Amino acid sequence: MNVAEAAQSIDGTVMAGRSSVEREIQGGYASDLLSDVMGNSREGDIWVTMQKHVNIVAVAQLNGLAAIVLVNGRKPEPDTMERADEIGIPIISTPMQAFDAIGILFNRNVRGRRSV
Amino acid sequence: MFMVDTHIHTCLSPCAELDMHPSAIVDAAVRAGLDTIAVCDHNSAENAAAVQRAGKAAGLAVIPGMEITSAEEVHILGLLPDMAAALELQSKVYRALPGRNDENVFGMQVIVNEFAEVLGFEEHLLSGATTLNLNSVVAAIHDVNGLAIASHVDREGFGIIGQLGFIPPDLPLDAIEVSRRTPLPVARASFAPQGKYPILCASDAHEPKDVARAATFVLMKEASLEELRRALTGEGGRTVLGGGRLMEDLALHILDIAQNSLEAGASTIEIEIVEDVPEDSMVLSVRDNGRGMDKDALARATDPFYTTRTTRSVGMGLPLLAAAARAAGGALTIDSEPGHGTHIRASFQHRHLDRAPLGDIETTLMVLLAGQPDTNILFRHRINERIFELESRDFRAADIDLSSPVGLAILREAIRRGESGLK
Numbered sequence: 001m002n003v004a005e006a007a008q009s010i011d012g013t014v015m016a017g018r019s020s021v022e023r024e025i026q027g028g029y030a031s032d033l034l035s036d037v038m039g040n041s042r043e044g045d046i047w048v049t050m051q052k053h054v055n056i057v058a059v060a061q062l063n064g065l066a067a068i069v070l071v072n073g074r075k076p077e078p079d080t081m082e083r084a085d086e087i088g089i090p091i092i093s094t095p096m097q098a099f100d101a102i103g104i105l106f107n108r109n110v111r112g113r114r115s116v
Numbered sequence: 117m118f119m120v121d122t123h124i125h126t127c128l129s130p131c132a133e134l135d136m137h138p139s140a141i142v143d144a145a146v147r148a149g150l151d152t153i154a155v156c157d158h159n160s161a162e163n164a165a166a167v168q169r170a171g172k173a174a175g176l177a178v179i180p181g182m183e184i185t186s187a188e189e190v191h192i193l194g195l196l197p198d199m200a201a202a203l204e205l206q207s208k209v210y211r212a213l214p215g216r217n218d219e220n221v222f223g224m225q226v227i228v229n230e231f232a233e234v235l236g237f238e239e240h241l242l243s244g245a246t247t248l249n250l251n252s253v254v255a256a257i258h259d260v261n262g263l264a265i266a267s268h269v270d271r272e273g274f275g276i277i278g279q280l281g282f283i284p285p286d287l288p289l290d291a292i293e294v295s296r297r298t299p300l301p302v303a304r305a306s307f308a309p310q311g312k313y314p315i316l317c318a319s320d321a322h323e324p325k326d327v328a329r330a331a332t333f334v335l336m337k338e339a340s341l342e343e344l345r346r347a348l349t350g351e352g353g354r355t356v357l358g359g360g361r362l363m364e365d366l367a368l369h370i371l372d373i374a375q376n377s378l379e380a381g382a383s384t385i386e387i388e389i390v391e392d393v394p395e396d397s398m399v400l401s402v403r404d405n406g407r408g409m410d411k412d413a414l415a416r417a418t419d420p421f422y423t424t425r426t427t428r429s430v431g432m433g434l435p436l437l438a439a440a441a442r443a444a445g446g447a448l449t450i451d452s453e454p455g456h457g458t459h460i461r462a463s464f465q466h467r468h469l470d471r472a473p474l475g476d477i478e479t480t481l482m483v484l485l486a487g488q489p490d491t492n493i494l495f496r497h498r499i500n501e502r503i504f505e506l507e508s509r510d511f512r513a514a515d516i517d518l519s520s521p522v523g524l525a526i527l528r529e530a531i532r533r534g535e536s537g538l539k
Contacts, residue, residue: 032189032279033272033278033279034278034279034280034281034282035272035277035278035279035280035281037281038281051188051279051280053188053249053250053280053284054284055280055281055282055284058281058282059281077249
């Protein structure tokens with residue numbers, strides 16, 4: 001499944017980084033502690049979070065994440081969108097809460113890939 | 117030199133003990149030898165004025181402040197020039213702070229006066245997050261001429277690095293704070309490797325016994341926010357000399373003993389740290405030629421309820437160091453003779469699980485050497501076969517003035533090089 005298809009499945013809107021929506025998703029990670037995401041997410045993951053600070057783009061870039069999903073209808077801050085467009089990291093905003101969005105993605109075979 | 121604890125909660129913070137009322141805080145601060153404290157409750161400054169008044173009566177400077185929770189759930193301290201600024205910032209924070217407190221769930225938010233009389237209970241949900249993002253929080257603090265400091269950057273929860281992965285490079289912070297969990301040398305290496313931000317050590321005390329558990333030593337002219345600001349930017353010879361954990365760090369015990377030596381009128385103080393890792397041994401030794409102690413004074417020196425001291429102390433004195441040595445399979449010995457001087461020696465098993473960390477030698481030497489032009493201080497640190505030695509009269513011989521900004525910078529560099537050469 002690619003990023004555009006994942007966005008559609010969770011009623012999400014791609015808010016930034018549209019140039020990379022064709023990218024395939026390899027797995028998933030969910031956390032709001034960015035230090036934890038830096039340590040534990042994997043390249044190609046779709047990342048589900050509440051955080052919308054501009055640092056999320058850097059973390060996604062650092063770990064080569066496929067996309068960021070902001071849940072509960074949260075919208076990225078303007079500087080976050082700007083950075084995401086520059087670097088080509090798609091940011092999806094979904095009205096769903098994290099539990100439901102992750103459930104849908106899981107049912108479509110997106111899995112966490114690290115057991116800690 | 118001022119000893120400062122920039123992060124103390126009162127009973128207004130729902131997570132703090134109810135006995136954190138103004139006079140209890142001031143008493144604890146004065147007893148620990150602090151010159152200046154900052155009162156920083158979560159998202160509120162309601163109790164700051166009462167602590168200021170209690171402090172004034174005891175000769176303790178109290179900076180009003182606030183620990184603001186940003187929308188990203190990052191804690192930022194705002195240290196503020198006066199109560200007017202604090203109340204202006206507080207009203208901005210209150211407007212952005214949703215929810216009402218439920219004291220059964222989060223704890224009581226008690227507003228008190230300086231006599232520990234309850235004036236009321238704050239209703240805003242102080243334990244919640246504001247809707248202000250990080251940039252707005254820092255801007256709001258700067259708008260009222262405050263200092264913005266990232267709280268406990270070594271903590272995962274609510275610390276800026278834990279929440280956001282790293283410190284946003286363009287965030288105009290004035291300093292970062294490390295909690296008493298992390299020794300200063302570790303913090304310096306991990307969080308400010310380029311020296312980008314000055315580091316403050318603070319207790320984040322939520323109960324009276326934790327006040328001054330960590331503190332910062334600041335070279336400035338008076339206890340005020342304006343002077344602290346200048347020290348953070350290194351203006352006019354002011355500087356942050358260092359900091360640490362007053363009870364844990366052995367380096368601060370050494371500082372404490374050496375300050376006793378100065379009070380005893382010593383003209384020479386020899387400080388030695390010998391770490392022999394293969395032999396599992398660590399020995400701290402401070403020898404001076406001060407006035408010494410007679411038998412009675414000697415017997416009382418390790419009695420926790422006795423002190424000859426009339427001025428303030430750094431650290432918690434010999435009884436605590438004796439306990440720290442015993443806990444690590446070692447001992448404390450004192451040899452002293454009236455008129456000849458005192459030699460204090462503490463031994464430890466180096467690898468003992470309960471051996472306290474050495475802490476920051478840089479702080480010890482900066483505080484000692486910066487303030488003492490007339491005393492020769494010899495420092496020797498040996499780790500196995502490597503030795504670092506430094507003597508204050510060498511600086512004087514080279515015409516380096518250790519009370520000048522340049523002199524302090526040279527001294528700091530010499531200590532850093534010497535200490536890193538031991539690794």
